[in-house]
Amino acid sequence: MPDVALITTADGSHSLLHTSLGETYHSRHGARQESLHVFIQHGLAPVSTASLSILEVGFGTGLNAWLTWQHALMTGQTIRYTALETYPLPREIWGALNYVAGTDTHLFHALHESPWNAWHPLDDRMTLYKWRASVLDENVDAAAYDVIYFDAFAPNRQPELWQLPVIEKMVQALVPGGVFVTYCAKGQLKRDLRTAGMVVEALPGPPGKREMVRARKPH
Numbered sequence: 371m372p373d374v375a376l377i378t379t380a381d382g383s384h385s386l387l388h389t390s391l392g393e394t395y396h397s398r399h400g401a402r403q404e405s406l407h408v409f410i411q412h413g414l415a416p417v418s419t420a421s422l423s424i425l426e427v428g429f430g431t432g433l434n435a436w437l438t439w440q441h442a443l444m445t446g447q448t449i450r451y452t453a454l455e456t457y458p459l460p461r462e463i464w465g466a467l468n469y470v471a472g473t474d475t476h477l478f479h480a481l482h483e484s485p486w487n488a489w490h491p492l493d494d495r496m497t498l499y500k501w502r503a504s505v506l507d508e509n510v511d512a513a514a515y516d517v518i519y520f521d522a523f524a525p526n527r528q529p530e531l532w533q534l535p536v537i538e539k540m541v542q543a544l545v546p547g548g549v550f551v552t553y554c555a556k557g558q559l560k561r562d563l564r565t566a567g568m569v570v571e572a573l574p575g576p577p578g579k580r581e582m583v584r585a586r587k588p589h
């Protein structure tokens with residue numbers, strides 16, 4: 371189990387501090403705000419197809435998956451969501467997160483209680499595959515995903531996850547026209563994405579961050 375402590379970020383939403391890495395799971399300026407800005411607004415929302423597949427690197431607290439599910443309920447899209455994670459969180463941690471209140475709490479719990487390494491329909495909008503594995507070790511299906519949420523810990527904490535071979539693996543996993551999105555805006559990442567054949571955009575980041583990156587695989 372990862373070595374984590376619950377923290378409250380500036381928008382009031384929880385995140386986790388990975389104490390041995392000295393790194394938070396989200397921006398301290400606002401976890402929910404960051405996920406909405408980077409992954410939903412700039413990754414998912416521009417995709418208008420009725421059904422799509424998403425790959426997330428780092429399921430963690432399940433916040434991105436939860437917000438994606440809520441988006442699908444609003445738009446009526448059907449989503450197949452695959453999330454890689456090496457260190458699933460225990461119930462005492464995910465059960466304490468304040469991302470959902472009141473009668474929907476059981477839906478957030480359903481995300482976390484769904485089985486690992488199996489497809490699990492959450493409802494008729496979203497089907498989840500929580501993949502307990504490292505992105506470093508696994509082969510990922512080619513041309514299988516419309517959107518990749520790359521939400522690994524920062525390059526200075528987990529540099530191996532941001533190396534060119536991992537980026538190339540992500541690019542080959544995208545369909546032509548597919549989108550890779552991340553909170554990170556490092557020059558090396560942008561160069562590696564271009565080397566891997568992507569068209570790279572630097573977009574305004576969420577509060578507290580000047581830039582984020584979105585990259586599209588050409589048709």
Ligand SMILES: C[S@@+](CC[C@H](N)C(=O)[O-])C[C@H]1O[C@@H](n2cnc3c(N)ncnc32)[C@H](O)[C@@H]1O
Pocket residue numbers: 372394395396427428429430431432433434454455456457503504505506521522523524528531
């Ligand atoms: C920055 S956190 C973000 C988590 C998540 N997206 C969220 O909203 O809570 C990074 C996540 O990547 C996971 N992770 C670390 N190494 C990994 C690896 N090699 N493969 C897949 N996931 C990994 C961590 O355990 C952690 O949950």
